[in-house]
Amino acid sequence: MSAIAIKYNDEIVDLVTAEERGIEGEAIELDNSPESLDVLRHSTAHLMAQAIKSLYPDAEFYVGPTVKEGFYYDFKTESEIGEGDLKKIEKQMLSFAKKKYKIEKYEISMEEAKEKFKDDHLKLSVMERIPSDTVSIYKQGEFEDLCRGPHLPSVGLIRYFKLTKIAGAYLGGNSKNEMLTRIYGIAFATKEALKEHMDMMREAEKRDHRKLGNEMKLFTFREEVGAGFAIWLPAGGRLRSRLESLLFKAHRKRGYEPVRGPEMLRSDLWKTSGHYQNYGENMYFTHIDELEFGVKPMNCVGHIKVYEDELHSYRDLPLKYFEYGVVHRHEMTGALHGLFRVREFTQDDAHIFCTVDQIEEQIIEVVDFVDKIMSTFGFEYKMMISTKPEKAVGDAEVWEKSEAALIAAMEAHNLAYTIDEGGGAFYGPKIDIKILDAIGREWQCGTIQLDNNLPERFELEYNGEDNEKIQPVMIHRAILGSFERFIGILTEHYAGEFPMFIAPTQVAIVPVAESHKEYAKLLSDKLIDINADSEIYAKNDSLNKRIRIAEKTRVPMIVVLGDEEIENKTVAIRDRRTREQYNLSEEEFLQLIQTKVNEVNF
RNA sequence: GCCGACAUAGCUCAGUUGGCUAGAGCAGCUGAUUUGUAAUCAGCAGGCCCGGGGUUCAAAUCCUCGUGUCGGCACCA
Incomplete structure (x- = not known):
């Protein structure tokens, strides 16, 4: 196989450009390496543009970059293009690929380029953003496109690709601009890699929490209830309450006090807090x-009122209040997405009131808490510190000090973090916790935010050693973020096969015949005593069918009870994953369940 | 909010270019069967075809305005 590009001083350079510049370097072959795929996908984007141009001659093109999951091209045409047209475009692409057009390149001055693309206002706006005096043009067959490359030597190398999505996208990513059509696609060097990718997509689809939530009867949404308002069904309710009680204990162990603020508060308070104006x-x-x-979109104000209920001494600090706070936020319709983005959700919210000197240790404590929970679920996660944004309140010194405290806390404990310059909230810097799930996707969940603004606005204070009035620092923090989003992520992470300690139902009991129902009920009661939920499958169906149904509910353990079991006081356990069966005495069985249900503590 | 697609039974889906009483599987109910590890058989019931307006002799089907969902974009304290 011959090279498709070279690597020259860490720069990927295509063959035409290498020749033009008279440089040599390490050869990059057409394979599924990141460098190679980048070139391939970029050229596939161009091939798609070529196909679109031939099918829709009035099409104008904006940009067509490669992205994490493939490539896209933004363009505009008067024709209406829908999902059904993707096949047609793919076909056209293949026919162009078969012609094996060489991909040629030449350079022209910016002036010439503007003349050349004078009828394409999108290309012109792309050129507006290029500072250079000359631009390169890539040509394949009749099709020419402004591009800096690198590209494959020939479109004939493009064989294994798929157009995946069609969507709208704002020009330049700005909602004030016009909307273009965007088509996404994916390409690989080999047929196998493409197939593997498509399989993975299907796997992700199977894990979709909206689908599983429906199948497993965890939650539902209803048109007549309103968009973004989840309805928790019994199975989901059981799962959620297990999570809630585990987390409740964990908070108490760490010195948090449960409190609760009202669901709505007078608007005057939201004016004081600044939410009225800003949110x-x-x-x-x-x-x-x-x-x-105003119905609360956050829980801070309620917790501030708790703080204000009595005078505080520096000896009392830190004070930690927590609440499973139900909040309402009117998210834009297009943002709603299953449990991931809803309009009413419950945060595992807490506010820590402390002195400036306590910030670091408090941050560390929270980060440890986060780590405990995430590692329990087998999540890897990343932390990102977001610093002062352009639009910010509070004085610069406090900002600096707060940011330094966050970084110091990370450094002191050798924790990995990245910095999002200017990404903080207007009232203070923050640490965001992003979960990486089982199939490598990232989700923003927990957050730790320093706030000097609200203590200022509400004139919070405590008495210092010399009886002077000092303003406390407020730390907002949520670990799961919200039960809704977190359970959505858990569902996808486990593909619905929740571990025993969190599963909606711990055990499915299948009595062989009518006469074994009584023993089943007895066992079920014993399970409740050890904090395990069970469901008895005693319907008038065949044993096979009831086992099949039990399997499909993804319950972690199935036990079958018949004459033998009753006689010997045992249970026949069927392992979901392996389909293997083994027997345990009733006592051993209950012991096993008890261990599994209680094996986790945050 | 924006671009595009979609909405038929509890669930998953059929339903020709507008044309007879809108169909199936699963789930549900009633029987029969009482089962030893992934679907026993038979019968029954279940629909304002998302909601308003319209076009037409005739609308699940066409138009229109809503509502909701999906894919992205933008948003995400």
Whole structure:
């Protein structure tokens, strides 16, 4: 196999450019390495543009880069293009690929380029953003495109690709601009790699929590209830309450006090906190007796009122209040997505009131807490520190000090983190925790945020050693983020096969015949005593069928009870995964379940 | 919010270019069967075809306005 490009000083250079510049380097072959795929996908994007141009001659093109999962091209045409047209475009691409057009390159001045693409206002706007005086043009067959490369030597090398999605996208990523059509695709060097990728996509689809949530009866959404409002069904309710009680204990162990603020508060308070001005368009309001109330989008104000309930000494700090706070946020319709993005959700929210000197140790404590939970579920995660944004309140010194405290906490404990410059909240810097799930996707869940703004606005204080009034620091933190999103992620992470300690039902009991129902009920009661839920499959169906149904519910353990078991006081256990069967005495069985249910503590 | 697609029974889906009483499988109910590890048989019931308006002799099907869902974009304190 021959090279498709070379690597020159860490730069990927295509063959035409290498020749033009008279340089040599390590050969890059057409394979599934990241460098090679990048070139391949970029050229596939161009091939797609060529196909689109031939099918829709009025099409104008914006940019067509490669991205993490393939490539896309943004363009515009007067014709309506829908999902059904992707096949047609793919076909055209293949026919061009068969012609094995050489991909040629030449350079022209910016002026010439502007003349050349004068009818393509999108290309012109691309050129606006290029500082250089000359630009390169890549040509394949009749099709020419402004591009800096690198590209394959020939479109004939493009064989294994698929157009995956069609969607709208704002020009330049700005919602004030016009909307273009975007087609996404994927390409690989080999047929096998493409197939593997498509298989993985199908696997991800099978894990989709919306699908599993429906199948497993965890939760539902209903048109008449309203968009973004989840309804928790019994199975989901059981799972959720297990998570809640585990987490409740974990908070108590760490000195958090449970508190609760009201669901809606007078708007005056939201004006004091600044939410009215800064977040008002996402809030739900109601008017009662001439007064305006705002439904809480966050729990901070309630916790501040808890703090204000009594005078505090420096000796009391840190104070940690937590609440499973139900919040409402009017998210934009297009943002809603299963349990991942809803309009009403419950945060595992806490606020820590502490002195400036305590920030570091408090951050560390929270980070440890996070680590405990994430490792229990087998999640890897990343932490990202977001610093002062352009639009920020509070004085610069405090900002610096807070940011330094976050970084110091990370450094002191050798924790890996990245920095998102300017990505903080307007009131303070934060650490975001991003979960990597079983199939490598990232989810933003927990967050730890320093806040000097609210203590200032509400004039919070405590008495210092010399009886002077000092303003405390407030740390907002959530670990799961919200039960909704976290359970959504858990569902996909485990593909619905929840481990015993969190599963909606721990055991499925299948009595062989009518006469064994009584023993089943007895066992079920004993399971409740050890905090395990079970379901008895005693319907008038064949044994095979009931086992099949039990299997399909993804319950972690199935036990079958018949004459033998009753006689010997044993249970026949069927392992879901291996389909193997083995017997345990009732006592051993209960012991096993008890261990498994309690094996986890955060 | 924007671009595009979609909405038929509890669930998953059929339903020709507008044309008879809108179909199937699973789930549900009633029987029969009482089962030893992934679907026993038979019968029954179940629909304002997402909601308003319209076009037409005739609308699940066409138009329109909503609502909701999906794929992205933008948003995400």
